[in-house]
Amino acid sequence: MRTAPTTEPAVVTRGLVKRFGDNTAVDGIDLTIPRGGIYGVLGPNGAGKTTAIRMLATLLRPDAGEAEVLGHNVLAEPKAIRSKIALTGQFASLDEDLTGIENLVLLGRLQGFSGPAARRRGADLLEAFGLSDAAGRQVKKYSGGMRRRLDIAGSLLVTPEMIFLDEPTTGIDPRSRNQVWDIIRTLVDGGTTVLLTTQYLEEADQLADRLAVIDHGRVIAEGTPGQLKAQVGSGALKVRVVDPAEREQAAEILATTLGGGVVREADPTALTVSLQEQARTSDGLAALEQAGIGVETFAFGQPSLDEVFLALTGKPAEAEPSDEDTEEPDPAAAAAGDHTGAGR
């Protein structure tokens, strides 16, 4: 049954649960991740992404449910899984005190290369990742982007069938981020299955073939980025008024003319309107002008994670799980629900 590796999914989980004390970090996740391509897991800080990945990488034992990775059960055959996967953790999975080359030689030798072969392999990887100049420098002196690249290189001493990348671009500059994206795409072309977590919809949209949105340890949406965006709306309008006193009036006008959910941001002049159709944004601007409201910014953008959450759950994403889902939505969320309904 394991002779047809291309048809069987890379990961299957059923009702996966992990608790830390009375905090349920992963709360019954069912996922099927196909082989090949990039699968994205999108969620805010504290959603349970890292915990889920650590269970799949056989670092944590699930409290309930089942998970199979590359055809092996995580509890029954962890070693078989470990020989096929590689993990690049959220916080650099490198030894900070060692140099770049020492890190790679260490990992190479553990994976069975002889000393000289591991050194050659390490040097080749450093060269390919543009890190040769930093080979003899301690990793703690690396920049965030260099560290990320070395971290990924550390996962490629032998080519894994599946690689787990936990927030590979969080906290690095845009140029390094583009480099990391290119590396990830190259890996997929080579046949590796990539499971990537991220807090940015843009990243998931750019890279992932499919994605799951998770919140409070549960999957709240799953599909292709296109399907998800269709559900969420085509984007968001960022509006800033000149006078904070006029914001409320502007919010009402925009809600009526554009029919999207309106979020009052922390900035007292800022509003975000989630849109169903991009075409009518000019109506909104015209209506504000008619009402004599001074507008400072009126810009269209891709939906942020917050807006995705607003559309999917009717409430903004929270950084950490609060006391359980209260059934009283706040006014903004209620408005969003109403207007989304009306818009369809």
Add this chain to the structure above:
Amino acid sequence: MSAQTTHQASQARTIRGVLLNDDQRPTPSGAASASLTYGWRALLKIKHIPEQLFDVTIFPIMMTVMMTYVFGGAIGETMAGTGDSSAAVDAYVQFLIPGVFAQTLVMITMYTGLTLNRDISKGVFDRFRSLPTWRPAQLVGALLGDQVRYTIAGVIILAVGFIMGFRPDGGLTGVLGAFLLLLVFSFCLSWVWTTVALLMRTEQAAMGVSMFIMMPLTFVSNIFADPQTMPGPVRAFAEVNPVSNVVGAIRELMEGTVDAGSITTVLIYCAVLVAIFGPLSMFIYNRKS
């Protein structure tokens, strides 16, 4: 734009060029070779952070000098049977150095656990744990690396002892034999500290519990005084204390009165320590979140 695209394409080619095919994949290293590799990592750490040798250099010198001159006069007087203080110290040096040698190394084993406690919370351990190698190698390797630290400390103590007049009758062979036995014992005892370090959340807590075990182990022993002079229950503990047994064997080896029985006893203690605390450490390690 097109220049950038070509650049990206060439970078992609370079990276694809270093990826190995399935048939080029070596077999993951075995238990021994993985342990040695992790041991090599520990040595690299010493190379990059030599400050961590402070506890194995200054501390042993301090202990040896301090113990000899503080207790030497008082305890040595009765031993030498004379009031002459330099003869007293000299007599006591012969008795004390093997004990301080053992005590200092035993105390340094505690740092193995503390280092591990700090190390394990780092991201790199997640990667180690996701590799298809024999998992205990990560701990065994750390302990093997620590053998180097123990050796440095031991050499320093013996050198200082020699300067202070320590002249063992067992000669070089006896001293080397004693050294080897003590290294084996230290390796085995270290599993107690790895268990403690894995159980405790913070380094401070691990330190507290380790000290709590360490104090009676080193002081309620035959290191500083003969257990015959101690009251009943204390004496009973001092006599079964593994540290007393190892110190006894080391004194015999250094005096050249080797007794296969006492070495066997030490090795049995060693085996028992590893048999209990090795699997216990691994059990906790595998379930650690």
